Amino acid sequence: MARKALIRVRFHGAVGEVTGSRHLVEALGHRVLLDCGLIQGGRDERGRNAAGFGFDPSGLDAVVASHAHIDHIGRLPLLVRRGYAGPIYATRATADLARIMLEDSARLAAADAERDNRGRQRRGEALVEPLYLLRDVHDTLRLFKPMDYGERREILPGITLCFEDAGHILGAAIVELVVEQSGQRRTLVFSGDLGPDHAPIMRDPTPMRQADLVLMESTYGDRNHRSRRETIDELGRVLEKAHEDGGNVLIPAFAVGRSQELLYWLARYWKEWGLERWQIILDSPMAARVTELYQRHTPLFDAQTRAMFEKGPHPFRLPNLRTVVDVQDSMAVNRRASGQIIIAGSGMCNGGRIRHHLRHNLWRENCDIIFVGYQARGTLGRQLVDGADFVNIFGEKIRVRARRHTIGGLSAHADQGQLAAWYGHFNGHPPVALVHGEDEAREALAGVLQKQFRARVTLARARGSIEV
Incomplete structure (x- = not known):
C-alpha cells in the first residue's frame, strides 16, 4: 500500500530558465514559499515580473529565502505589496545582504520607469509604475527572521526548517524542511544555488544525507568548469x-x-x-x-x-x-x-x-x-x-x-560533476526535481544522475507539481 504524501511542491519559477526562482510547498494544510526571485533577461522581462504569482500571496504562511541574489529574492517586495505579511526566514548574512540588494533593486526599478516614461510621454502613451518602491522594500525587511546555519526551528506546526551552507555566496543556504504528522516524516531538501568545491572565500557546500525529495539547481548541468x-x-x-x-x-x-x-x-x-x-x-x-x-x-x-x-x-x-x-x-x-x-x-x-x-x-x-x-x-x-x-x-x-x-x-555555481557528487551523498538516492537551469543543462544532468545513481529525475515544469 502506497504511503500517504505529506508534501506537495508546485513549481512557479526558474523552470527551464535560470532566474525567477519560486517554488510553493504545501504541507499539513500550510503553504511555504521557497524563494521569490526576479526574472532576468528577455524582452518581456518587465511584464513577466509584474504578472501574478500563480497563487494568492496573502494565503502563504511562510517564505524561505535560500540566498540574497536578486533572482532568488527580487520579487519579495512585490509579494508583500500584494498582501503577504508573514515571516521570511533566511540566514543572518542573507538577511543583511537582502537590505542592500532590495534597496538597489527598487532604485533601479524607479530609474527604469522614469526613463521609460519620458519616451511614453512623448508618444502619448500611458505611464508605467516601478515594480515596487523603497517603502515596499522596508516593509519586506521588517518580516525577515534570521537564523544560523545548523539551527533547527519549527516554523509552523509539524514543519521544521534548517539551513546548511551552500558555499555559493555569503549566507547562501541549502534548505531542509522536515514535515511530521502522526508518526510519519518527510524531508524535503532544496539545494538553493550550490557553490563549487574549493572556491576561495566561501566554505564548500555541506553534504546532505537524508531526503525523501530533492529540489536541485542545474545551472551548469551540461558542463564541467576548467580547473x-x-x-x-x-x-x-x-x-x-x-x-x-x-x-x-x-x-x-x-x-x-x-x-x-x-x-x-x-x-x-x-x-x-x-x-x-x-x-x-x-x-x-x-x-x-x-x-x-x-x-x-x-x-x-x-x-x-x-x-x-x-x-x-x-x-x-x-x-x-x-x-x-x-x-x-x-x-x-x-x-x-x-x-x-x-x-x-x-x-x-x-x-x-x-x-x-x-x-x-x-x-x-x-x-x-x-x-x-x-x-x-x-x-x-x-x-x-x-x-x-x-x-x-x-x-x-x-x-x-x-x-x-x-x-x-x-563561476560561483557547481558544475555537472560537482552537482552529481553533491547528490551522491544522499542515502538511497531519493527522487530529484531539477530546477534553475535551461532545458539543455537539465537534460544533461538528468542523464548523469540516472546513469550514475539510477535516480528518479523530474524536469520541473511551470505550474507542474510533485509530491512525496
Whole structure:
C-alpha cells in the first residue's frame, strides 16, 4: 500500500530558465514559499515580473529565502505589496545582504520607469509604475527572521526548517524542511544555488544525507568548469596581453560574490601579475556596501581566506584599488582609454554601470572584456558572449571590436560533476526535481544522475507539481 504524501511542491519559477526562482510547498494544510526571485533577461522581462504569482500571496504562511541574489529574492517586495505579511526566514548574512540588494533593486526599478516614461510621454502613451518602491522594500525587511546555519526551528506546526551552507555566496543556504504528522516524516531538501568545491572565500557546500525529495539547481548541468589552476593562469595571461595592448579591461561582475572573489585573486597574484601597473576600479556602490558586509561575516569564510585577511595582502585594501560610488566619479573613469581594470555590475550586463563602460569601450580594438559568470539568454552579456558584431546600448548601435574572453572556471555555481557528487551523498538516492537551469543543462544532468545513481529525475515544469 502506497504511503500517504505529506508534501506537495508546485513549481512557479526558474523552470527551464535560470532566474525567477519560486517554488510553493504545501504541507499539513500550510503553504511555504521557497524563494521569490526576479526574472532576468528577455524582452518581456518587465511584464513577466509584474504578472501574478500563480497563487494568492496573502494565503502563504511562510517564505524561505535560500540566498540574497536578486533572482532568488527580487520579487519579495512585490509579494508583500500584494498582501503577504508573514515571516521570511533566511540566514543572518542573507538577511543583511537582502537590505542592500532590495534597496538597489527598487532604485533601479524607479530609474527604469522614469526613463521609460519620458519616451511614453512623448508618444502619448500611458505611464508605467516601478515594480515596487523603497517603502515596499522596508516593509519586506521588517518580516525577515534570521537564523544560523545548523539551527533547527519549527516554523509552523509539524514543519521544521534548517539551513546548511551552500558555499555559493555569503549566507547562501541549502534548505531542509522536515514535515511530521502522526508518526510519519518527510524531508524535503532544496539545494538553493550550490557553490563549487574549493572556491576561495566561501566554505564548500555541506553534504546532505537524508531526503525523501530533492529540489536541485542545474545551472551548469551540461558542463564541467576548467580547473581553477588553469582558470587563474588564463586570467593572468589575459591581463598581461591587455597591458601590452594598452587598453582597458572590463569585467562585468555581480556585486555579491563575484566582485569579492575577483579582488581575492587580484590580491593573491598582485606581484606575479604586475598589477601595480594598473588602476583597479570597483565601480559599484552596491559592491562597495557588500564588500564592507563581507568583512563583518569573516567567521563564515574558509580557513585560507581568514588567514589571508589577517596576514595580507588584504583583498579589499589593495594600494591601487579605487572604489567608485559617486556617479560623477564613475563617468570620469571613462575619460581614460587605457590602464584600468574596471569591475562593475551587473554580471549579465543587463543593467548597472557596466553598460556605460561597455558603451565607451566596446568599439576599441585594444579593449578586453572578461566574462566570469553565467550569461542568461536574452541578456546583453549573452549577446556579447555569443559573438554579436553589433549591440544596442541606451538606444545606440555600437560596433563590437573589443576582444571577448569567457573564463568559466570562476563561476560561483557547481558544475555537472560537482552537482552529481553533491547528490551522491544522499542515502538511497531519493527522487530529484531539477530546477534553475535551461532545458539543455537539465537534460544533461538528468542523464548523469540516472546513469550514475539510477535516480528518479523530474524536469520541473511551470505550474507542474510533485509530491512525496
